[in-house]
Amino acid sequence: MTIRRANPSDAKGIARVHVDSWRTTYAGIVPDGYLQRLSYESREKLWQAEIARSAVFVAENEQAQIIGFASGGKERTGKYPGYDGELYAIYLLKEHQRKGIGKKLVIAVAEDLLRQGFSSMTVTVLKENPSRFFYESIGGIRIGAEEIEIGGKKLEEWIYGWKDLRSFLAALAEDSS
Template sequence: MIRKATWADAPAIASVHVESWKTTYSGIVPDAYLETLSVREKQPLWEKVLSESDHSLFVAEENGRVVGFVSGGRNRATEGPIAKYDGELYAIYLRKEVQRKGLGRQLVQALVGDLAQKGVRSMVVWVLADNPSRGFYERLGGENIAQEEVEIGGKPLLEWCYGWKDIQMMKP
């Protein structure tokens, strides 16, 4: 089941966030950094996000348990070619055991529908180039439109930006 997130979901969202980082980015992001991630640290972040009306946040539930989430809103880029896109998918994470079952696509569809109602017509997402799930965005029709170097845990990493000029044309 996909539904809008509520304030009560903040601990579960934080848990999925931390667990997903640890499983997805192991071997990519320094282990020392991953070991510092905690639900206690992330929960206030998600409580803040849930209090922002311009933020779209949906959860995926399986057997009454939150197993994934997606968040998005207006594009945070203010200059350059990426700034011409209206919206941004800020984060999407699923517990490892529920990946590759279609929940990610359902979450993105919920986000796109919500953003479209808010007047968003195009969208970007930033993804670590070494992320093993990067192909997910390509299968949705995203085009690699930019890249930049970021630093996580003291390690330089490459991020790719995928864009959709028309979110209504995303591959279901």
């Protein structure tokens, strides 16, 4: 398994992971009709643009197939003083979850945020998404909540934060040794 920075030719593989992981992760949370309308083609266009403007990392298996991705950059809302970076997205195909790959993707984004001069990070996750416990397991502290609407359904998002990326990365490195 390899973690590397995404390039424009990765957009198709990222789109596939994005759509497939939404359909498995959000089944029973997000309306089925919304999930079924997601398309690889529209997500591929989205990721072509995203790769050009922000830090996107991919996880590849031994066959060089993209099995996960993460992206990050400047915190976008301005609602959380003291938090300047953000983990925008992280998704893994269901069969590759719970193997440490997500942690490696978060580390890649956090290290990149530090290189860009950011010192902290947030992430937004649906309250009903069991993956939110992943953020808690790696030291994320809940710092806020927002209501959103997806496919006509009102949902609650929880915002987690890491105040000091250097300490966060040091703690993850210590856990790994």
